[in-house]
Amino acid sequence: MSNSFLDTPVEFLKGVGPERAKVLKTEIGVHHFGDLLRWYPFRYVDRTRFYKAREINADLPYVQLRGTIVSMQTLGKPGQQRLVAEFRDDTGSVELIWFQGVKWLAGKFKPNTEYIVFGKPGLFNGRINIAHPEVEEVTDENTKRASALQPVYPATEKLKVKGLDSKGLMKLVKTLLPQMKGKIPETLPESLINKLHFPSREEALTQVHFPSGPAQLRNAEARLKFEEFLFIQLRLLRVRAQRRINFKGHNFEKVGDFFNTFYEKHLPFPLTEAQKRVIKEIRRDMGGGKQMNRLLQGDVGSGKTVVALLCMLIANDNGFQACLMAPTEILATQHLHTIRELLGDMWVNVGLLTGNTKASERREIHEQLRNGTMHILIGTHALIEDEVQFAKLGFVVIDEQHRFGVEQRSKLWRKNTNPPHVLVMTATPIPRTLAMTLYGDLDTSIIDELPPGRKPIKTVHSFDSHRLRIFGFMKEQIAEGRQVYVVYPLIKESEKMDYKNLMEGFEAISRAFPLPEYKVSIVHGQMKPAVKEMEMQRFVRGETNIMVATTVIEVGVNVPNASVMIIESAERFGLSQLHQLRGRVGRGADQSFCILMTGDKVSADARLRMKTMCETNDGFKIAEVDLQLRGSGDLEGTQQSGFTGLRIADITKDGTILQQARVVAAEIVDADPHLQQPQNAVLLEQLNKELKESVNWSRIS
Numbered sequence: 248m249s250n251s252f253l254d255t256p257v258e259f260l261k262g263v264g265p266e267r268a269k270v271l272k273t274e275i276g277v278h279h280f281g282d283l284l285r286w287y288p289f290r291y292v293d294r295t296r297f298y299k300a301r302e303i304n305a306d307l308p309y310v311q312l313r314g315t316i317v318s319m320q321t322l323g324k325p326g327q328q329r330l331v332a333e334f335r336d337d338t339g340s341v342e343l344i345w346f347q348g349v350k351w352l353a354g355k356f357k358p359n360t361e362y363i364v365f366g367k368p369g370l371f372n373g374r375i376n377i378a379h380p381e382v383e384e385v386t387d388e389n390t391k392r393a394s395a396l397q398p399v400y401p402a403t404e405k406l407k408v409k410g411l412d413s414k415g416l417m418k419l420v421k422t423l424l425p426q427m428k429g430k431i432p433e434t435l436p437e438s439l440i441n442k443l444h445f446p447s448r449e450e451a452l453t454q455v456h457f458p459s460g461p462a463q464l465r466n467a468e469a470r471l472k473f474e475e476f477l478f479i480q481l482r483l484l485r486v487r488a489q490r491r492i493n494f495k496g497h498n499f500e501k502v503g504d505f506f507n508t509f510y511e512k513h514l515p516f517p518l519t520e521a522q523k524r525v526i527k528e529i530r531r532d533m534g535g536g537k538q539m540n541r542l543l544q545g546d547v548g549s550g551k552t553v554v555a556l557l558c559m560l561i562a563n564d565n566g567f568q569a570c571l572m573a574p575t576e577i578l579a580t581q582h583l584h585t586i587r588e589l590l591g592d593m594w595v596n597v598g599l600l601t602g603n604t605k606a607s608e609r610r611e612i613h614e615q616l617r618n619g620t621m622h623i624l625i626g627t628h629a630l631i632e633d634e635v636q637f638a639k640l641g642f643v644v645i646d647e648q649h650r651f652g653v654e655q656r657s658k659l660w661r662k663n664t665n666p667p668h669v670l671v672m673t674a675t676p677i678p679r680t681l682a683m684t685l686y687g688d689l690d691t692s693i694i695d696e697l698p699p700g701r702k703p704i705k706t707v708h709s710f711d712s713h714r715l716r717i718f719g720f721m722k723e724q725i726a727e728g729r730q731v732y733v734v735y736p737l738i739k740e741s742e743k744m745d746y747k748n749l750m751e752g753f754e755a756i757s758r759a760f761p762l763p764e765y766k767v768s769i770v771h772g773q774m775k776p777a778v779k780e781m782e783m784q785r786f787v788r789g790e791t792n793i794m795v796a797t798t799v800i801e802v803g804v805n806v807p808n809a810s811v812m813i814i815e816s817a818e819r820f821g822l823s824q825l826h827q828l829r830g831r832v833g834r835g836a837d838q839s840f841c842i843l844m845t846g847d848k849v850s851a852d853a854r855l856r857m858k859t860m861c862e863t864n865d866g867f868k869i870a871e872v873d874l875q876l877r878g879s880g881d882l883e884g885t886q887q888s889g890f891t892g893l894r895i896a897d898i899t900k901d902g903t904i905l906q907q908a909r910v911v912a913a914e915i916v917d918a919d920p921h922l923q924q925p926q927n928a929v930l931l932e933q934l935n936k937e938l939k940e941s942v943n944w945s946r947i948s
């Protein structure tokens with residue numbers, strides 16, 4: 248069946264002129280009828296329920312009342328007038344208030360007439376009232392219509408200006424629905440619909456906008472959510488299946504001198520059981536004739552680097568080169584130092600390539616990569632440039648803070664005719680549901696154990712007004728020979744102010760910790776890389792006591808002697824970032840501390856973030872709370888978590904449906920990897936359609 252109805256430009260809908268069409272497109276990406284149908288309500292108001300005036304308080308959501316208007320008054324100066332009406336039922340009265348259309352409204356309402364009033368109670372001048380309610384005379388018609396769940400749509404300011412608030416959007420959908428009868432193609436195989444007792448797509452779309460009752464709404468939502476997850480999982484699992492079919496994978500048959508010498512003579516500590524298990528999992532993949540694509544999850548400080556190194560050495564043992572790609576220059580440099588130190592005098596040629604590598608060095612590196620004398624290359628995005636050619640690349644590690652897109656990953660694959668094995672390491676754990684959605688094409692390994700002897704970091708939440716006490720604490724720690732980090736946020740949008748705060752903070756600390764007794768370092772993104780690196784090294788060598796920095800130190804740096812992490816304006820950081828920062832301390836044998844500094848007043852969300860940080864050091868738990876908090880999107884009231892492209896399903900709440908969709912998708916792809924069987928034709932068609940529309944998809948997988 249053709250999709251022409253769904254692909255009809257939204258301008259063709261009655262009530263949508265050129266101006267509205269424009270905001271619909273730019274504000275919420277609604278270009279076609281199909282997009283409008285997928286602009287789902289984010290909640291419903293129960294219009295079967297009538298509240299009593301006595302029950303009304305300012306905390307209630309939208310309410311509906313039935314009664315009469317007993318008096319009206321126009322108050323305020325001309326130009327700022329408001330209309331105030333007393334609305335009464337048999338239990339008491341509620342004030343209604345309008346700030347616009349005062350004159351027109353004042354002439355509209357009649358005495359002794361029964362009205363239905365609908366709106367959100369609030370507080371104004373210390374009194375409970377309903378501002379700008381909908382008011383309709385009671386008629387047979389609207390008492391019938393009122394007996395259903397009414398959709399509430401997310402809308403932006405720009406939409407509202409064009410009359411497309413929730414109610415305006417509702418009108419559009421209401422106009423559209425009767426036209427779609429018989430024109431909505433099915434997207435799921437019939438057998439699946441029957442098996443899961445789903446309504447048809449057309450029925451689901453009708454019910455999700457105008458449910459005839461709670462049960463119908465639940466069924467519609469269940470189907471639409473399932474469907475969203477299913478197509479994501481089908482995409483991911485198909486990528487995985489096709490990789491398995493198309494790519495043979497280099498067979499790393501043996502473990503040889505590189506690995507063994509390192510393991511026996513250089514490894515400074517015994518591996519944890521979790522590290523050993525993960526290396527076995529990776530080894531099994533790489534020695535099994537298939538191309539590995541694996542996600543390695545582990546908390547900060549769980550020892551992912553050494554795992555990566557051991558695997559790179561296995562690649563070297565089998566005559567292959569390896570590379571490790573990091574998100575920032577500082578982290579790449581840190582990896583280089585760590586790995587060179589771990590390798591000691593072993594004859595392994597390790598190079599560094601970043602955007603700042605000098606041309607002469609760069610030429611040398613390119614040469615060594617091509618003639619095969621470079622064993623391990625560490626670097627940033629610079630690694631994926633076309634001119635970087637390996638003689639025999641067999642293993643790639645991606646250490647990511649911000650995810651590299653699938654295109655970037657696939658560029659790395661293409662660096663050898665047969666793609667290398669790929670290990671993606673996350674900086675902090677991510678929740679299972681999110682991993683399944685973002686990295687669902689990868690197999691997963693988890694390091695769920697920290698190296699022994701780590702003392703849990705003590706975390707406290709403190710306030711700007713207690714700064715002197717904090718300085719005192721820093722002095723005590725420094726007197727014991729420890730070092731301290733002080734981190735400032737640096738957010739692109741408020742960069743100027745942030746630098747100002749950073750410099751002021753640096754000055755205040757320099758005054759409180761004067762030379763020659765104390766030495767204070769500063770590192771931030773506007774410094775030249777060489778200077779930055781020098782300051783970093785001074786701190787690493789213990790020549791300075793305090794490191795004042797922006798989040799450039801967020802990832803990677805390893806200074807076991809640093810035992811205090813002070814995070815300024817902590818309310819501005821997300822949870823996983825806070826956890827990542829905290830992970831910079833607690834790496835030595837001493838008790839470490841993390842102090843979260845905020846203003847005296849913080850939002851409820853921020854308070855929960857601080858509380859979570861103080862209560863737990865467990866990155867997996869923190870990741871769950873983080874997802875719950877970030878789950879709600881940017882738009883007022885939307886559930887759309889932009890980065891996954893989900894419109895109705897919610898990763899934070901619909902884990903069970905996601906799991907079910909994953910299982911079903913796996914069954915389908917296992918039985919029919921190319922989706923060529925007739926019953927899967929609808930799935931293939933929909934996948935191809937989504938691929939073409941491909942909103943955010945390139946960032947997934």
Ligand code: ADP
Pocket residue numbers: 516517518519522545546547548549550551552553698699805834
């Ligand atoms: P992350 O997983 O955050 O990347 P790292 O690889 O940086 O963690 O490791 C953190 C610290 O723990 C490093 O100093 C590393 O040398 C040390 N480490 C790693 N594995 C072990 C182990 N099995 N026993 C003791 N220390 C370890």
Ligand code: MG
Pocket residue numbers: 551552803
């Ligand atoms: Mg790391």
